[in-house]
Amino acid sequence: MGFDNLIGGTIWDEYSQKVQDLMNNPRNMGEITEEEAEAMGAKLIVADFGAESCGDAVRLYWAVDPKTDVILDSKFKSFGCGTAIASSDTMAELCKGKTVDEAVKITNIDVEKAMRDDPDTPAVPPQKMHCSVMAYDVIKKAAAQYKGVDMDSFEEDVIVCECARVSLSTLREVIRLNDLTTIEQITDYTKAGAFCKSCIKPGGHEEREIYLVDLLEEYEKEKMAKAADASASGSDLPFKEMTIVQKIKAVDKVIDDNIRQMLIMDGGDMEVLDIKENGEHIDIYIRYLGACSGCAASSTGTLFAIENVLKEKLDPNIRVLPI
């Protein structure tokens, strides 16, 4: 980080040669008119995305064969910087010859990869990645128009980071599995937030519905709630130091987890009446319910089972006294 951030580099140095060439001579720049589409026997689709006031905008023209859904020709017009023009051009190129359903599957990452000079070097610097997102969005818009559906119907999951296409469910899972607590960690694990940075927190280049800081906060709250639960049950404390309420809860939990099921299967149950310290002993007073009361084993085998598991799980000085 340190050294690389000292001198403001020019972002243009990070454009691939392909991006530069496309900026200088876009191949698919232009329009398709209704007459031209008609001459091809095709349906003309014109889709817009973005706005000049936001710094980038694109209009996509498709001539689609209504019998086969194949995109016969694809052209664009774009208001934007060099990478926006190059991305729009590449997107238009990738659409050609595909069916509308195939075109919808083109992502911004496909567009960016197609502009690389070599497969391992990104075609544009991170902060320009969002330009390719616009190219991807306009395809969905065109497809939605052609099919007469809403463009959101093409998105299966909520995408939090559009540049790296990382979904909400992926992020939630990765954060929890790896116990991530910082934005840097999320970026390292998923690449979300590595590019235009709009998804990190409000106030970036683009407004988002959900930000990475929200997801961290959500996980942090979840962890705090769990910790609060744990301290309410006193599970971190030695049994002797618990309050009476915590002790009864702890005993109930051990009974629930180990014993109660068996008692209920036999048509009985038990309840904890009181817990008292008696010299070095901790006496737990219980009452048998249902079939248990009066059962012979309730003062022998069952009682030992209850006492042993409580001794093991909570405190070796426990005695269980049925009343």
Next chain:
Amino acid sequence: MRVYLDNNATTMVDPDVMREMEPFFVEKYGNPNSLHAFASQTHPALKVAMEKIYAVINAPKSGWVLMRTCTTESNNWVLKSIYLEEILTGKKNHIVVSEVEHPSVLATAKYIESMGCKVSYLPVNSEGIVEAERLREVITDKTALVSVMWANNETGAIFPVEEMAQIAAEYGAKFHTDAVQAVGKIPIDVQDFEPDYLTFSAHKFHGPKGVGALYIKKGSELTPLLHGGSQMGGLRSGTLNVPGIVGMGKAMEIAADALDFEMVEVKELRDMLEDALLEIPDTFVVTPRNKRTANTLLIAFRGVEGEAMLWDLNRAGIAASTGSACASEDLEANTVMEAIGAAEDLAHTAIRFSLSRFTTEEEIEYTIDATKKAVERLRSISSSYAYAPKGHESGLEARH
């Protein structure tokens, strides 16, 4: 051809300035605050340089002109020291800046605001100018500082600092003006309207980078930002940048002599460029010519995104800007265009050409030709001028 029209970002060092600086690197390199001949041999030139700097802004000898690294440092010092002395101590609770200040003022004001100080941001009018009346609406007797630039870096708009300094004085507030875009472009006389603080940098008028100055009126001294040795009367510690100060002195002297040339000849070239570019349809200039510095032109070409325009100009060998160079790496719209409330679709289309006394007529002719070609090419690509079939409802305002 290579044409440099980004002189509001920085300038070429005048070869005469460089010659003046040269002996102070290898030959006369002593620390002026030491006690030996190597030190004292720097003194005459430093004294001459300081005298020139005082003379050009007509600073009284009782006042301070502290040599510093840059205007960013000076601006930070003024705002932060006022915060430490007047706000943190509870004497005052408020400062005023304009919303089109350079980031070195604006970001510092935001920082101070985050520490609990009230900050008012003065708006600009549709000509990109901060009106003095706006200051009257917000200033109180609890206002510690008013900081408004003299000339705007992006539009060149000249602000009514004399009037604002007077209003500040009425309320017992200190007045600071960032004059980095004014020195060398318009006459400066600190005894004319008595600002408490005035900041500027050598590299904006053909001096070296890394040397700037902060003028402080007698009686308005600030707590040092850098504690250390006793250089500059203890107000600004750190070994004196001897070649830098010598260079700044020379650069100021030349700039003062060239002021008429700047305001007549440079203006002629700028007007020539402006007239020719305004012949392009759908082209806009915000601040009227007579209300801005003579070398600056901020012009918007509808439908042509700023960075794309810089790309085409750069291919033609021309250096221009979309705004403040400090902001060129981020992707936001031009702040002045946004503050003016220019038609929203123009916010990303502003290009700044800033000339200098070294700009030639031939360079301007070439730039006019190259700019027209770039606008034509980029508009042919632009969605703003794109065909739409009958009945197509434009969706190009959909986002945000």
